Every structure is written in structure tokens, then in C-alpha cells.
Amino acid sequence: MRTVQFTAYGPPSVVHVAEVPEPHAGPGEIRVAVRASGVAAGEIAIRSGRLRDLVPVAFPFRTGFDAAGVVDEVGDGVTGVRAGDAVFGAAGFTRRGANADHAVLTAWAAKPAAWSWEEAGGAAGAAETATRVLDRLAVAAGQTVLVNGAAGGTGAVVVQFAVARGATVIGTASGHNHGFLRSLGATPTTYGPGLPGRVPAGVDAVVDCAGGALPDLVAIAGDPARVVTIADFAAREHGVHLSSGATDPLAWHGLAVAAALADEGRLRVPVAAAFPLDEVAAAHELGETRHARGKIVLVP
Numbered sequence: 001m002r003t004v005q006f007t008a009y010g011p012p013s014v015v016h017v018a019e020v021p022e023p024h025a026g027p028g029e030i031r032v033a034v035r036a037s038g039v040a041a042g043e044i045a046i047r048s049g050r051l052r053d054l055v056p057v058a059f060p061f062r063t064g065f066d067a068a069g070v071v072d073e074v075g076d077g078v079t080g081v082r083a084g085d086a087v088f089g090a091a092g093f094t095r096r097g098a099n100a101d102h103a104v105l106t107a108w109a110a111k112p113a114a115w116s117w118e119e120a121g122g123a124a125g126a127a128e129t130a131t132r133v134l135d136r137l138a139v140a141a142g143q144t145v146l147v148n149g150a151a152g153g154t155g156a157v158v159v160q161f162a163v164a165r166g167a168t169v170i171g172t173a174s175g176h177n178h179g180f181l182r183s184l185g186a187t188p189t190t191y192g193p194g195l196p197g198r199v200p201a202g203v204d205a206v207v208d209c210a211g212g213a214l215p216d217l218v219a220i221a222g223d224p225a226r227v228v229t230i231a232d233f234a235a236r237e238h239g240v241h242l243s244s245g246a247t248d249p250l251a252w253h254g255l256a257v258a259a260a261l262a263d264e265g266r267l268r269v270p271v272a273a274a275f276p277l278d279e280v281a282a283a284h285e286l287g288e289t290r291h292a293r294g295k296i297v298l299v300p
């Protein structure tokens, strides 16, 4: 089967399709014939070599954290899912390899009928991340949440999860994405210098999906403990928690929450662009701009 991988750090052109043996579902796992899979911003950063001192990897590095597809193997001990079912899910933090013809998933939920395959393919990582950070901040109805970097593949889902919890959400994005943020249920503002002056008082929690703004975000929240970043490796200097799969237990219950919200018409996974698997380098080029609106996905 085909898989996406890179064997050295470098520009988008180092990421390529390779032929490899098919993986198989082990105990507690399922395998899907992939219909769409997500391009992870974190893997774009890993590929570039920028994170080499922070995130050591072994080559070849097979990419892809989340995927959607049709179940074609069910591992021992798995219940509630059968061959032929449509699901979305994740390959696990260390295994990855979801940008492929077949992917082994360690966490999954039924694919909502309302979602296209492209939406479902990019959903799991964002749903897990949104749940993990909003749980950590105990975001609940009546609170006000600021999402920095709200128009990206992860931020757009964090916004909708926070709205679904009954929070009032303020999101940052470039001006041309403000209508998009309103459509997700957030009040938009621009990011960059002077942010504290553009955000009303009374923000209870801040989710940082962009990085580079922690002093302002701490000032807005009034307490570094009320800020969680998923994107800023300087977090510790500011007393802020950097949440990742390496620091926190992954919140897989978020997949079922996402499916339920989607079935109620309350969660979209905005798709910035879908590329054929063998055009993965172009997908990485788009991701590297850091201005994609929503998720970038790969399709067979």
C-alpha cells in the first residue's frame, strides 16, 4: 500500500509517497481503508527540522495522526464496530501513519452522516485536542473563552466545542476570516500587538492555538493558570501549561462528543483544501503558510 513519509528533515519536497506492507489491527485496534486523512500542523513543523531538539524522531517518519475510512479489520477484544462501518479516528500519538491507503486506529467513533469524508478525515486530532484543553481549563457554561488562532484546523474546532459547552467565545484571526469566525459562533478580533486592548474584561480562560503571544494572553486571563497553549514552546517561561500528547493524557472521549455534536448539526470541520495523497508536498506547502482556513486533508 501507499504511505506518506519523509526520511530526512527539509522543505515540503522531502515528504513523499512510498510503497510499504499493509499494517494489521492488533488487539484493541481496528484497521480502515482510508477515505481521507488529516495533515497535522505539528508534523509539518517536525518535517522542517525546527523541532529536532524538542521532538526526536526516527526515520522514515510516517505521517498522519487522524483518518476516516471504512473498517476492514477488527482486532481482538474490540466490540461495537464491524467490518464495513464508516468511522473516524486516530492512529495513536506514537504510531501515526494515517496518511496512507490503510491505517490502524487506536481510538475511533462512528462517522457522522452529516460529515463528508474530508471533514471526518481531519476531525479526530482537533476533537481530541479541543476536549483535552477545555477539560483542563474546566470551561463551562457562562464563562468567556478567548481562542488565539481560532481560524486554523484546530482553533476552529476548539471554538465550536467551547460554544457547545455554553461559553461565550472570542476568537483571533486575520480580518478576512472574521466572518468565518462569526459563522462558528465566536466574536472575532485580530491577533497581534495591542490584543489586550481589543478584548473586553472578564475572560475566564484562554486557549492558545498559535503561539508567540503569551505575555498578552496571560494579561488578558489575569493568571497564567487560566491559559493553556498547544503551540508555544516558551510556555514554561511564562508559567503557562503547554498541553500535548507527551504531557497530558489524550482525551479520546472527545471523539464521541464530536460525533454527537455533528449529529445535532453543531460541529463542522472546516476543510481548507483536499489534496490527493501523491500531492502531499503541496499540502505541506499550504500548511507551512500558517494561513489555511481549517483543516488540510489528503484523499486517495
Ligand SMILES: NC(=O)c1ccc[n+]([C@@H]2O[C@H](COP(=O)([O-])OP(=O)(O)OC[C@H]3O[C@@H](n4cnc5c(N)ncnc54)[C@H](OP(=O)(O)O)[C@@H]3O)[C@@H](O)[C@H]2O)c1
Residues within 6 Å of the ligand: 040, 041, 042, 043, 045, 125, 129, 148, 149, 150, 151, 152, 153, 154, 155, 156, 172, 173, 174, 175, 177, 191, 192, 209, 210, 211, 212, 229, 230, 231, 243, 244, 245, 287, 290, 291, 292, 293, 294, 295
Ligand atoms: N499540542 C497539541 O496537542 C497540538 C494539537 C494540535 C495542533 N497543535 C499545534 O497548534 C498549532 C495550530 O494548529 P492548527 O492545526 O490550527 O494549525 P493551522 O491550521 O496551520 O493554523 C493556521 C491558522 O493560524 C492562524 N495564525 C497564523 N499566525 C497566527 C498568529 N500569529 N496568531 C494567531 N493566529 C495565527 C491563521 O489565521 P489567519 O489566516 O486568520 O491569519 C490560520 O487560520 C500548530 O502549532 C500545531 O502544531 C498542537
